[in-house]
Structures are given as C-alpha cells and as structure tokens.
Amino acid sequence: MKDTPEKPFKGRLEDRRFLTGKGRYVADITLARQCYMGQVLSTHAHARILSVDTSEAETMPGVIAVLTGADCAADGLGTVPPFFMPSLWGGPEGYATQRKILVDDRVRCVGERIAIVIAETADDARVAAETIMVDYAPLPVVTDARAATEADAPKLWDDNENGNISVSIPMGDKAATEAAFADAEVTIKRRLLSPRIAPFSLEPRVSVGNYDEADDRYTLYTSSQDPHGVRSNIARNVLKIAESRLRVVSPDVGGGFGLKAHMHPEDALVLWASKHVGRPVKWLGTRSECMLTDTQGRGQEIEVEIAATKAGKLTAIRAEAWTNLGAYFWGTATPPLFFAMQLIPNIYDVGAVDLTNHAVFTNLPPMSVYRGAGRPEATYLAERMMDELAAELGMDQAEIRKINAIAPDAMPYTTATGMTYDSGAFADMIDAAARVSDWSGYDARAEESRAKGRVRGRSLISYVEVAGVMNERMEIKFEPDGTVTIVAGTHSHGQGHATVFSEMVADWLSVPVENIRYVQGDTDKVLIGRGTFAARSSMLGGTALLRAKDALIERAKLMAAILLEADKDSLDFADGMFKVRDSNKAIALTEVAKMYYIPAGPANALGLGLTGEGTSAGKPGAAPNYPNGTMVCEVEVDPRTGALTVDRLAALDDVGRILNSTICEGQIHGGIAQGMGQALMEEMVFDEDGQLTSGSLMDYCLPRAEHMPDIASELSEVTCTTNPLGVKGIGESGAIGAPVAIVNAVLDAVRPLGVAHIDMPVTQAKLWSALRDAEAAQ
Amino acid sequence: MSEITLRINGKQRRVTVEGRTLLVDLIRDQMNLTGTHVGCDTSQCGACVVKLDGDTVKSCTVLTATLPEGTEITTIEGVSTGDLHPMQEAFSKCHGLQCGFCTPGLVVTAIDIVERSPDGLSASQVRKALKGNLCRCTGYQNIVASVLEGARAMGVQVTEEKETV
C-alpha cells in the first residue's frame, strides 16, 4: 500500500518494544545457572597445530571446563559441509570442504576456533582463554584468489584435485561470443575489483546453548536469520541427533544482511559445551572477535571485455572472475557465485556472453552472503562498462542505456545467462529517474561546483535484482476467542514483517490488526520455514500467506454452510462475512471460527480448530521475481585534496505491487548506505601473512549520518506476473545499485582530469593519488 | 569491590561493583535494563548511550566505580513512563528504526540533541550531531526525519524543513 494523506504510515506494530528498550535480543537472555564461553582463535593464517596447552587455563579463577578439538573428536562431533554446493543450482561438482567446529590439526585462516573455555563470567572465560598456548608450525600463506590459482601457490586442501579452485562455473556461449568479438566495431577491456567487506550487523553475533538432560534435548538461542537452517545443520552434521531434539530460537535479531543466514561454529559449540558442563552456556561475541570470525561478503576480481557497435549497441561480453572463498566453502557461498555472473546482462540485450567464475580457496576467513550476494558485483561490471562505452563513444549515459535496454514488449525475456524476466519497463524507468533527479538541472550545478574550485560528476545506472529463492510456508490460525495468530516461516529482523503480514491478513479477513499476533523464529512454534534473506519474503512469505488464507477460508466455509443451513458452494466470502448468494443470510468469519472451538454440538463433526497453511516456491524450480530500478548520483570532488561528497542520490525502484511504501523505502535507504560504504570506505584489509589489519571500528569505516546525502526515493509498480500478489523483492536493491552509481559518478567527475580508472573503496587517499598520478602523466 | 549509590531511572540503587565494571555492564547485567546495547568494543557505535547527570555518555566508556555518589542515570527504559516520549513517537511515525538495535542509543541521543538546541535545529545539524551513533539498517534518512519530527513535537523549531536534494 502506498502511503497517502488519508492513510499515512503510522509506525510498525513491533516498534514500541524497540523504542522502550524492551527488545528481546539473544544477549538479553539470562538463563538460570548460565556460564560463559570464551574462545581461543588462531593467530596464524596457515599453520599446523603442534600442541594446545590448556594446563594454566584449567586452574584459572572461575574456569569450569576447557575443551579442544581433541574433545570434539572424542565426543564424535561431526564436521560442517557447505549449506549447498553449486551442483544443486545446476553448476558443476566442486570441492566441498568439511569444517571442524574446533580445529585440532591445521588452521587455514586467522580466527579459526581452536579451544573454548567455559567459566563463571565472560571475563573469566576470556582471561583464561588468553593463557592457552598453541604451538604452531607456520605454513606458506596465500591471500589473493588469483595468486592462489598459480601452480606454485600454497595449497589449502591437499586432496582437492583442482589445486585451490573449488569450482569454476561457466555460463553463456563461447562460440557466439567469439564470433561477436570478431565482428566488433568497438571493444573495451577492464579489470574490476570488489574487495571483501564486512556485513557488520550492529548486533554482534551471540548464542546461548542449553542441554536439558530430562528430555535429552538441546535449545539454542542464536541471532539468526534462518533458525530452521541452523537447526538442520547442527543436528545433522555436528551433533548427529534427530532435528526434533534441537530447538532453535531467534527472537529479536539486530540486523542480519546475510551474515546470519547460516550457522556459525559458536552455535554448535555452546550446545556441546552445555552438555559437557551441565549448565546453560552463553557466548557474547565482542566486536573485535566478530570482525575476525564473521563471514565476509564480496571478494571478487574480474577481467572483462565488451564488444559493441559504433552506435553504442552491445554485442557481447566475456569475463573471467576469481572469487575469494577463503579457507572453506562455507554457508551460502553458492548464490553469490551464480548471481555475480547471471545478472551481468542487467536490463540490457547484450548479445552473447561467455563468463566463468572461479571459486578459489585462500587463507582468508570464509566468504558467504552479504546483502546483494553477487548481484552488486554483476551490476558493477555491467554499469561500469556501460559508462566506459559511453565515454569511448562520446554518448550520453542515459541514451546509451536506452539503446541497449530490453523493451517491455520483449517480456518474458530470457537473458544470455538464462534468467527469464517476466516484467519490467526499463527505458521508462530511466526517463522517470532522470525526472526524479532533475537530470536537466545538472549543468547549472556543475557550474556552481566549478566556481567553488570543485568538479562535479554524475551517473545514471540501472540494476536488476533476482528475488525469491527457495520455498516457504506460512500458517494462519484462529484462536478460540476469534483473534488470529500468524505463524511465519520467514524471519523479520528489521524488515517489518510483523506489521506488513499482519496488515495483509487484517485486510483479507477483515479482522482488526490489533487482534493479530505474529509468531516467528522458534523451531518449536514454527513447523518449518526458511527465514529471511535474498529479498525473498514479500513474494514467498506473501504468497504462502495468501494460500494459507485461502485454505482457512475454505475450511471456514464448511462450518458457515452448517450454521447458515446453506450449500457450501452458494457461499461468498467478502468483508469478513460469509453470505449466501441471492439471499440476505450472512455470518461473520470470527463467529464461524469460534464454532470450531466449542466442545459439543452438531458443529463438532468438523473437528477441532480453524487454521490454514500455505506454501510457496521460488528459484530454483519455480520462477523468482526481478525487481529493478535506476539510480542517479551526483558527486563533488575537490581535485586538490581528493575530498569527495555524495551530493545527490535518487533511486527509482520497480517493486511490483507495493505492500508498504514506507517500509520499502526504508529498505532502499539502508541498502544505499551499505552500497555507499562499499563504494567509498569499507574494506576488510589483510596483510600478506593473512592477518586482518581492519579488525575494529578504529580501522573499518562505516557510513555515518553525515556521510549520507538525502536520498530521493520513488517507487514504481510494474506488477510481477510470477506470483499472485504481483510483488517483487526490495531488500537488496539499494545495495546492488549504489556502489556503481557512486563510483561511476566519481569517474565522470575526474575523467576530464585524466583519471580513467579507480577501484573501490574510493577513499580520499586513493582518489588523491589517482589525481596526482594523472597530473604527472599529463 | 566497592559500593556506590546511584539514581537509575529515578530510583535510588545501592550497587556493588568491581573496579573494572563498566557502566553498561552494571546497567545490563546487574540492573537487568537490557535496552542499553553493546555494539562495539572501541566506543564507536553509540548503541550504549545513556544519560548521566544531564550529559549523554557512551556507557561502555564509564567505569562505574569512578562515578560520584548519587549520580543520576537515565537509560532508554527511563526516557518515559507510560506513554511514549514524543521522540519515541517520532521514530515510530517516521520509520526511524528497523532492527531496533541502535534505537535506544539513538533515542537518548536525539532527545539530548533537541534539548541542546532550543533555538532551532536543521537536518544538517542533526546529521553532524549523530556522529557518535551508528545504524546499519536505515541509511539514517528516516532517523534524521525522526529527530526533526521529535524536535517539532518538543517545541523546537526546525529551521531547514527539507534537506537540499
């Protein structure tokens, strides 16, 4: 729903608890008799472990137990494979690693968990952990993905027959691409980098494990986007128990961004430790610990070449990428490997493509998803190259994009990478974005900048997102008193599901929204669900919810027919009432619902309770949706100092049918801020020994309020045809478009000064050096 | 170990602390006021901001034992009793929060910003004044809007209605 003066946004149902300090985050959970876990992390990026001496720690104050990899092995704990490998998405087989939750033989990156200390307080645990002596025999280190593919590079996994490459994913048509290049009037080549960055949810990771001997069952409280996924992984792979013997609860989660879309070793460690010590065990990740041990996003180097006509029409793209997996193929690393290639065509008819993505092991901490998950890399390539082509041919940025954009009447359109777009009005979006951003007023602003001794640059970029992966389940239940409970398989950690899904159900059933309770994030309450990531919940959660509503209404009809003494097929449901067609007999749904709970009487025959369940499916298997949009950015650069301001940023997003415009725009703003961080300031920096040198907020820079421009955001509704609600995802769009929107604007500003290329993050120092180099060259 | 009397959210509390006990740990672990959050270990995120004798402080930087007797501390739980404070209302109305983790620190900071600006407040002033608070979800846009909305509700004039786009 769009906000209107008649129906303004009034806040979210979940806001009050957050605003009053009553949020329920995992760090806030205190169980009776709980103790704390501290960790010993590897200080070498590659080394054999010769010995682990825990003797001093065992005698330290407050220490209850010290556990090492040897204890893991003695207890028969299993190792953790990737959540899934590219072969499940139609890619080739690759080398899948098995990760130990405590490493006892060989560390392959800094931050590997080697031992844990369980103690009375968090401080006791940490202090004791520091006394544990690990004796290492260092091994040669490789941190760069491309270097790791060299024949003489140190090898991470001895039995990997493919050196350090886990898998190489090819896409496209080699012969057609070669033919297009042979005929090309213009070709342009570039090497582009998307460095590793930190998802950095503001809430650090945290887990509490509790083993209950009475029913031989474990409970894990963890800050996760996908509690059922964590449950499967730990139960099956680590503890080797039936999944029903593990309960995973993720109450309020302080931001996820992909970091929390999969389990982390600590999730399993607190459970195992709890069984060992017979008490609940809590692990509170400190920020420095999390910087070192969190999964990271991006980490790609790509060589790209495009072919085009002199009129600016693309005819082919070929590219070879090296993605830095780090030491393990971990978590959900598969989707970014695909999306980084599949979305390269973007909104364009690009002709032929020949693409390969090598997933390479190095001695860095593991890569996994981070908001955008490969899509920002693909969009960065497509839009950087589009601007290079425009610059080469002296064409306007908007014009060259419209020449190449896929026309609406070509829908459904299958790209050279096999994505089938169902809908999209791409050229219209470009025109509309130009209007929203006052494209035509640019010259005057550029003149103003010049007068101040600055240079102004601008960009106009488009992006496509692919949203709606995997499958989902939702449940709607009437309580005996006529109130409603939604049991969601998705997991909201900022996205406002409690509000949006409740409003949808309130609307469908004509039940007041205050009478709806929203439940999520507990595997004992939610039968099954996939959680929230990859902008999946609006389509998959929404569709499953709609089907749950339909199922509920179908069942309610049976009772309504009895109560109205009418034929079930003569009933219509509207405005919360069942009405007998062509008569004035009617009954309210809530009254019908209550009858499902009376203990005796003729209605009993229908059995107890009124619920409806619905499921839905997306990619792969069923069709996803393709949100898309256009961003316009203007920057101002001081050529003397390299100081850079993002002055204006406008985003026009096609989100399909709008469920809640304020929440959509909130998602867009947040994504743009993260994209700006990626473009200008964020980078996980490792030295050649694989040591992290950006391990705290002292060295890792995040966008703050004063860095951000006021974003002009507008939504456009091009109804999606692949789901009954007509919705498209929104969670990642801002993070996909913003990096290249900003970098292109910077290049537009400094190209006339001789700077033809710059890599992210475009820090002031980097820009200053590039400007000085250009000056020297002239 | 030392004993100290503090006034926390208007209530007198006698507490026993170690020399190394940070104020944030006292608030969270001993007082069980878990609205004050910990987002970093270098005093840079602002998730732990509370009011201390009229000033806002990052409670992760304060050693409790060094506080004067009778120090007055207000956490997010003490910002209002019963109805929401106008600033809390404003954050909700302007969608100035998503995951909510940064929110307590931001609300406490925002009230302070407004109270220190009786002569009026602009969007760019708000952005500067928020330099100690990180939010990873909202992109700050709706936080800035919330602070200005809250300022209006608190009777402070907003001098620059719309930021220059």
Ligand code: FES
């Ligand atoms: S926890 Fe105090 S500033 Fe981050």
Ligand code: FES
């Ligand atoms: S709302 Fe999540 S960090 Fe601010």
